[in-house]
Amino acid sequence: MQTPEKSKRGRPRDANARKNILAAAAALLDEGGIGAVTMEAIAARAGVGKPTIYREWPNAQAVAMTAFLETAEPAPQGPRARSPLEALRRQLRKVAGVFATRAGRNTAMMIAAAQNDSELAKVFRNHFILKSREEGRTLLAAAIAARELRKDIDVETALDLIYAPLYFRLLIGHGPLDAAFTDGLLELALKGLAARRSA
Amino acid sequence: MQTPEKSKRGRPRDANARKNILAAAAALLDEGGIGAVTMEAIAARAGVGKPTIYREWPNAQAVAMTAFLETAEPAPQGPRARSPLEALRRQLRKVAGVFATRAGRNTAMMIAAAQNDSELAKVFRNHFILKSREEGRTLLAAAIAARELRKDIDVETALDLIYAPLYFRLLIGHGPLDAAFTDGLLELALKGLAARRSA
Amino acid sequence: MQTPEKSKRGRPRDANARKNILAAAAALLDEGGIGAVTMEAIAARAGVGKPTIYREWPNAQAVAMTAFLETAEPAPQGPRARSPLEALRRQLRKVAGVFATRAGRNTAMMIAAAQNDSELAKVFRNHFILKSREEGRTLLAAAIAARELRKDIDVETALDLIYAPLYFRLLIGHGPLDAAFTDGLLELALKGLAARRSA
Amino acid sequence: MQTPEKSKRGRPRDANARKNILAAAAALLDEGGIGAVTMEAIAARAGVGKPTIYREWPNAQAVAMTAFLETAEPAPQGPRARSPLEALRRQLRKVAGVFATRAGRNTAMMIAAAQNDSELAKVFRNHFILKSREEGRTLLAAAIAARELRKDIDVETALDLIYAPLYFRLLIGHGPLDAAFTDGLLELALKGLAARRSA
DNA sequence: ATCTAAGCGAGACGGTACGTCACGTCTTGGG
DNA sequence: CCCAAGACGTGACGTACCGTCTCGCTTAGAT
Numbered sequence A, B, C, D: 001m002q003t004p005e006k007s008k009r010g011r012p013r014d015a016n017a018r019k020n021i022l023a024a025a026a027a028l029l030d031e032g033g034i035g036a037v038t039m040e041a042i043a044a045r046a047g048v049g050k051p052t053i054y055r056e057w058p059n060a061q062a063v064a065m066t067a068f069l070e071t072a073e074p075a076p077q078g079p080r081a082r083s084p085l086e087a088l089r090r091q092l093r094k095v096a097g098v099f100a101t102r103a104g105r106n107t108a109m110m111i112a113a114a115q116n117d118s119e120l121a122k123v124f125r126n127h128f129i130l131k132s133r134e135e136g137r138t139l140l141a142a143a144i145a146a147r148e149l150r151k152d153i154d155v156e157t158a159l160d161l162i163y164a165p166l167y168f169r170l171l172i173g174h175g176p177l178d179a180a181f182t183d184g185l186l187e188l189a190l191k192g193l194a195a196r197r198s199a
Numbered sequence E: 001a002t003c004t005a006a007g008c009g010a011g012a013c014g015g016t017a018c019g020t021c022a023c024g025t026c027t028t029g030g031g
Numbered sequence F: 001c002c003c004a005a006g007a008c009g010t011g012a013c014g015t016a017c018c019g020t021c022t023c024g025c026t027t028a029g030a031t
Helices: A015-032 A038-044 A050-056 A061-072 A084-098 A102-114 A118-145 A157-174 A179-193 B015-032 B039-046 B049-058 B061-070 B085-099 B103-115 B116-144 B155-172 B178-191 C015-032 C041-047 C048-053 C060-073 C084-097 C102-114 C120-145 C156-172 C181-191 D016-030 D039-046 D050-057 D062-073 D084-099 D102-114 D118-145 D155-172 D178-189
Strands: none
Touching: A015 A102, A015 D178, A038 A050, A038 A061, A038 A157, A061 A102, A061 A118, A061 C048, A061 D050, A061 D178, A084 A102, A084 A118, A084 A157, A084 A179, A084 D050, A102 A118, A102 A157, A102 B103, A102 B155, A118 A157, A118 B155, A157 A179, A157 B103, A157 C120, A179 B155, A179 C041, A179 D178, B015 B049, B015 B061, B015 B103, B015 D050, B039 B049, B039 B061, B049 B116, B049 D016, B061 B103, B061 B116, B061 B178, B061 D084, B085 B103, B085 B116, B085 B155, B085 B178, B103 B116, B116 B155, B116 D102, B155 B178, B178 C102, B178 D102, C015 C041, C015 C048, C015 C060, C015 C102, C041 C048, C041 C060, C060 C102, C060 D016, C084 C102, C084 C120, C084 C156, C084 C181, C102 C120, C102 D102, C102 D155, C120 C156, C120 D155, C156 C181, C156 D102, C156 D118, C156 D155, C181 D155, D016 D039, D016 D062, D039 D050, D062 D102, D062 D118, D084 D118, D084 D178, D102 D155, D118 D155
16 A cells, blocks of 8 residues: 555565566465465465565455466457448457456456455456456557547447446346357447337 | 155144245345355244255255245236337347346256256256246247247257357346346347348 | 053054164174164164164164174083083183183273173173173082182182173283183182292 | 475464464363364354364364373373382272263264274374373283282283273173272282182 | 565364264153 | 154264464565
């Protein structure tokens, strides 16, 4: 939280320990899910004392969250798209692709973990969701600028409209989460559900 | 799930015990969240032995899930709407209203619990999500029949488009979940994001 | 306890059940020691309901005790000995031999079980110890009559003097329990420890 | 048992906890017998967590055994006897006296407990029986040196001859366990059972 | 160069909940 | 009216982690 006074006396934190802890937590998360990420297991695996972990994190899920966030590398940019809308389509496909991997399961587990810990929820929102929405917001803005999207839309609502279904399928698993879905979803969102009155 | 063989021998299950267990679980869930729903606490509160609980459920979260599902009473039907679209708008408002209550928190917690237990996930999907979607599907079909919606839409995708944002906000909490949101959301979904080319 | 009036109504006791119960208890005792003789296990193995067992015995150890007592068949008489003392020597050897088998372990376990249940202790004393002592008493009486033993000895004390060491070694296991031991023991008991003053 | 490697790392065992655990076990043993010595009860009474007990003992009876052994204080030495034989007589009376108290019941229960746990049996034998026999061995040696006992006797057998009857009566309860018994027992053991042939 | 405060690993501490086992009782339908 | 089957409330089992607390040992800035 704060590091203002920099007491500076005594042995400094061991940067290596932090790295080992997060690596252990990430490995445990991948191997056995959030339930396998226990303080005991992290400490044992990282070759670290439990107090060393508690010095920096309040509980095991917080370590898992940090490990998750530091592992979730920014997606590599694909080839330039020929239009903003095309870029948006590709972005949705990419997200669906990630959600289909272990990273997707981890994301779901982090959302789950956040339900029981408001501090965790805040961290997840600020470091994962907001970042992801920022990307989407940029894409939408570009599409609006290119007159591919209506300029009067509420961007926040539009973001939910487009991205929420991906998270929903990730979390509920009631339907496939593939390119066919994201393409259909985007098309529907673009055209709208309403019947054309004129005609 | 199934009761095919009807062994019928021996003392039958005590229906009262089951009721007490679910009541206890529901109370604990409301009071302290999913973390408070432990087998020990349920057993103590219900005046029931732990083995009695284990006879019917494999773990505490499964009890919580059953309690949640049996508690989630079917929403009372509001006054007749003047049109299918109006009915859909009201339905979305109602869901948002429920999500703003403790029932919403419980729903979020059940979704979270389901992330770590595929059996639980299946139960939740079949008994809560599918039911809820069925309602939505009916509303959409009526609106299509009334020519208020395009008749070529993929209903499953449309359902995700409309309902997922509510779940998303419930779970992430990155924005309000009120009538203004649902109304805007519905409007956007109806009109679509795309700029009108002709004009 | 009582069967005087012969009510005769309803289904009569199943004599086969009792036999099965005792056989099951004996088998469990032999296989896993007294700890394996549980009501559940007996009932399951005997194909009998627990209440049927409780109707006749107050707890599992009581069943084990009955099974033990009914299993402990009277030792087959060996060839006639040429003297009462010789018969006594053979008898001690035989007891030591039995104590070295599973029956010995069972005996030890019954003595142990009796320590925590005075009713059990009484049954064991009356049906096992007293019977065994009666045999010994007969042998001693014969030896006295044959003037091989002093006629002024207190028989009860003499019985303890001769037999107790066998039980002691059975229970404590601090030394061998073989013919060499019983022979030496008997010789020592006969001659006495005291130094001969005259001489 | 052994403390060879002296790992020395980490927080050392809490001597106070150990003391409390043994005190609680001893109290429970006295109050309700071996059956009352449960891990739960010990932990609750000692104000200690169960794992702390399991760190040092494998089960409740092992705790009871340790408590028993540490409670069984060395008997206070009585006034000097005028002869080794007299000392032996007094020692037997003293043992009988102890056996008549709660300590005697506890001893019986420990012997019982040892029947179902060979590790427990070994501990009991090494720390209780062997110690007690050492005392007896010393007394016999002195009596032999004083020419009150024959010098050709096998001491181990003689010890069993003298002491086993006390344990036998303690465990079976078929007869009194008082000074009259021990005196008669000793006299019989000294003089022997055999009729004098000469004279 | 020494002091000394803080971090380090290890691991024991008092706890809570776990999921299982057996207890002894009760309640079914069937013989 | 007894039988088998089996559910009931109870309570102890032994285990896994929790989050805290000593330990003895670095480590490195301040003296």
